[in-house]
Amino acid sequence: MDARDLMTTDVETVHPDDEISEVLTRLARADFNGFPVVDDDGRVVGIVTQHDLVHIFQPSDRTLWIPVGFPPFLETLEYAIDLSWDDLDREIDLLKHAGKPVRTVMTDDVVTVKPDTDFDAMLDLLADDERDINRLPVVDDDGKLLGIVARQDVLRAVRDERRTTGEPVS
Numbered sequence: 001m002d003a004r005d006l007m008t009t010d011v012e013t014v015h016p017d018d019e020i021s022e023v024l025t026r027l028a029r030a031d032f033n034g035f036p037v038v039d040d041d042g043r044v045v046g047i048v049t050q051h052d053l054v055h056i057f058q059p060s061d062r063t064l065w066i067p068v069g070f071p072p073f074l075e076t077l078e079y080a081i082d083l084s085w086d087d088l089d090r091e092i093d094l095l096k097h098a099g100k101p102v103r104t105v106m107t108d109d110v111v112t113v114k115p116d117t118d119f120d121a122m123l124d125l126l127a128d129d130e131r132d133i134n135r136l137p138v139v140d141d142d143g144k145l146l147g148i149v150a151r152q153d154v155l156r157a158v159r160d161e162r163r164t165t166g167e168p169v170s
Contacts, residue, residue: 003122004115006157007138007147013038014102016045021098024053036137036145037106043143046106047135053105112139115146119157126151 014023014035023035027050034049111125113136126133138147 001119001157001161002115003113003117003136003138003147003149006119006122006149006153007115008150008153009147011036011137011145011148013145014048015039016103016106017101019098020053020100020102020105023048023102024098027053032135032150034135036110036135036148037102038145042145044110044112044137044139044145046103046108047110047137048102048106049134052107110137112137112143113149114139114141119154122149123154126154 037046
């Protein structure tokens, strides 16, 4: 099994010149949390995620994360409390960033794979402890986007293979 077998070919993308406000609007309506950023020739030049966009409006140094546990649940939930901003500050900051191009916040060091990248290589990339990667754009030799493999696609493949054969995917 390789990237070609798992990739989704109908990929929503954004352009480096798209405004942050437009990308935020599209992301709010999407069933996923990021877009590959492609240039006019269809080459992947970046990736933009909810994480990238949230951080421009709420820097982590101004946020206090508080773990709160509610019985009878065993796990705690984390709540973010913004200690320094009021509504006016947020609105001014939103206006300041909304018209900027997405290239100002995108990650330009994108991890990509080729269509023949094998399953184990993709699994290693998605499970990397140093990078929090949720999706792998699949590109041709010129860097043009062919599809995307999401972490969820890999997990489904493992599940389906184990249900079918009882053995791990190879």
